[in-house]
Amino acid sequence: MEKILEVKDLCKTYIINKRQNNVLKNVNLTISRGEMVAVMGPSGSGKSTLLYTASGMDRMTAGTSLFLGKDMSRLNENELAKIRLDDMGFIFQQMYMMKNLSVLDNIILPAVKSDKKSESRAQTAERARALMKKLGIEDIASNDINEVSGGQLQRACICRSMINDPEMIFADEPTGALNRTSSEEVMEELCKLNAEGTTIMCVTHDAKVAAKCTRVLYIIDGSISGELSLDKNKTLREKERELNNWLLEMGW
């Protein structure tokens, strides 16, 4: 399978009050096209830092991160911005959106900015509406962001991350701020997207969420200490049981 993200000896060090804090220590990781990889670990283990440095959003201290063969550590801010706009999608734990735009406008904003597709603004809006329909939020297109629920807003964020047909979606605890029902709905949508071919890297501390992925990485103290591939043919319950057992072994 084609490698979409290849991380080698990735290190990230923060200096706080003249004290060195090694958040990531020589992390190696490969994600192939079509995979849905969950990153788990205790708080402060470096999960989100791995996601942001591997995606090039944050600068790494050492190592390389090859996204579609491009070394993210060698690209400048503008080149990284271009990749984020056209080839990556981001979903955050908090449903950050532009306050002065409607839900639909928030979704189409990256597409309007990007020159990846040569289409009219009406066509972009049409695509966004189709995405919203797919995620079951077509009714809130013209609503302000303060008029919709958290689950709807996170699904809108997923639509926004998908609007430029990215090669890969990076999700940082996408269900962290949602209740159980909303959380399941959002994961359902991410699974659907993955089934349609979108590669996803998802940071989570929720085993139920991770169980829906194809592979789970366990990170502790800045290093990947274990990896579990989940069998596609097993039921969700079986996968959850297998994952829980493995997590116990890892010291979860």
Place this chain on the structure above:
Amino acid sequence: MYLSILKKDLKRKKTMNCILLLFVILSVMFAASSVNNIITIATGLDSYFEKAGLTDLFYIVSYDEQGGCELYDKVIENDKVSDVRKEECIFITSDCFKRDGKKLYDFTSTAFVLSVDNTKINFFDKENEIIKSVEKGKVYITNSLAKKAELTVGDRISFEMDGTKKELEFAGILKDAFLGSDMMQNYRFLINNEDYKEILENESIYSKSRGAVLYVSSEQPEEVLNDTADTPNIRFSCDKQMVKTSDIMALIIAAVVLVVSFCLILISFVVLKFTIGFTIAEEFREIGVMKAIGLKNSSIRALYLVKYFGISIVGAVIGFILSLPFSKALISSVSADMVLENDGKLITGLLSTAAVVMIIMLFSHRSTAKIKKLSPIDAVRNGQTGERFGKRGIMSLSKSRLGTHPFMAANDVLSSPKQYGIITLVFMLCTLLVMILSATATTLMSEDTVELLAVTKTDVYISDTVRELDIIYGKKTAKEQKEEIEKELKENGMEAKVSIELWYKIPADVNGEKFQITMLQNVDADMEDYVYTQGYAPRNEHEIALTGILAKKMGLELGDKVRLTVNGKEDEYLLTALYQSFNNLGESGRFYKTLNIPDNSTSSAFAFQADFKDDIDREELERRIDRISELFECKVFDASGFVNDCTGVSQTLGDVKNFLLILSMLIIILISVLMERSFISKEKNEIALLKAMGFKSRDVMITHTLRFMITGIIAVAAAAALCVPLTHLSMDPIFAIMGTDASIKYTLDKLEIFAVIPLMIISATLAGVFFTALYTKTIKAQDTANLE
């Protein structure tokens, strides 16, 4: 715990607190300096006159050939007069003082040389100290002349009159409360008594050029003026009110300073109110958390009030210190010719500062009332998902044809109308101030304003003082002078029709009430060439026109008759027209052109006017002006130059306009920087989000800059639309004091008002915002992971 929360707040919200502190400093600085200036200007003139020792009535009188002064004898015997002071002086013309063989300055009116020992009022030096002595060989000169002649202390100048020569050294400027205004333009040269006596040893000067200024104290100045109306040799007479009004040109600048001061106070309070409200609104999370842990509304409110009080006190101290030089800079253009001092400026400044602190606390008290409305849920919801926000978006990106940057900028502006509305209002006020001043300065330099000087518009105005005085002294007739000038012009290939406007002091009688009025006549001008506000131009020798102000003063209306004594013969004249003019501060009249008045009745003369017989372009006109100036060794102007020379304020007004433009730009830059910085602080989440989505720093900067550009464009467009009506509203009353009684037609420098000023204001805005927006570079896409 209380102090610890406060300490933490001051540290963590450093940027917003610093911005608030800067606005407090600005407000205190503007308010303290402006209130000081307002008081200085409002009380300054009376205080200046009192310090100078001005009386109720003034005469300038020339001695008769025997050295007698009939007026003095008459005044001293008048039982309505309580005191008379006679200040002897020598009447001179502009060619009496020279530097390096050339005229010091080509002034058109009579000037006076006087001895420091004979002064009957106080003259002040640059430091506002009374000039009590002048060293032998030195001379103090009226400030406005010294400025025009670009004199610096120590410059050598020579006095030369009827064969007497004297070398003098310029000792400094003098401030003259009676004749020092731009409108009077009668300059005085204050010298040592020995030097004065040496000059008077010249028989010709002693017998022909001596005169005096009479300072008269009386409870009934108008009646004394009327009683002395027919006394010979009076060159000029006026009451204290007229002297006061003659300072109007300086007071125009003062009025401008007042308007600027009021606007600055308004601007600072508007901005302050907005900033306090804005910072409180941004505190919703902290307030929510404090409420969630059980703090009472009153405790939370007290916390913020203490914080704002602390910031106000620090800002007030700094602002007050800065207000002292700022106030001085604002008023410097007014106080150059006068002694304008507010003795209690420290107390006024401190009181204003205290008032600003109180107002800030009032704003804070009102703004913190919102604390009651904020609930703990605001903290939990983080404002992004809660009910806190009302409907925001106005435009639709999917329907808009605008590019991403303009769309986002326009949408932000429309989504926060109050926030951007206040910025627009502040920018508009700053722009309007400069535009109004530009319109006024341009009007006072415009050739159209020549009609307000009660002269006709001609190609050139030849300001030959010597020839004018020759007419007044009867050495030559006006007809002879005009023919000589015409002849010389013709010989030099500039054939022209020359005329001159002569002024006469005419005794008038309206139903037994006596007046001495100033009448004008130009025997070569068509009566229809003058502009009248009412009635029709006089059509025969028994018809006259008067200014509206003089007619009102004399109790006359159109169609009324007045008895005037012309050349010793009293006759009845019909008032057929009213006009307005700055001349004699709005009090003058006009005879029909053919009425025969002997030249020896002339009290004053305007410049010789020449209309060329051939059609010439601007370039040729300028060449001829230079040529005539060389030929007659005097100043020659076109119409606009003549207006400029007569009003004498346009240059100062232009300087004030430029100062104000710079001040406005600085205020706009400051407000743009502070506002943009506070917006960046407020919108950190959104900026990080945009970058995480793939927007570049440049995109964010462009959007932020465009938001202010939209605001700036709206502000300058509104200011341009309001410029004319507001110029009428603010400047008409000031021109009315100068002598107009109808609306003025303002001349606009379209390029300056509709292009240069807007461009400079918008550029200042953009520069301020763009450089502040560079700060958005420090907000990274990864900050989305660390946002609160």
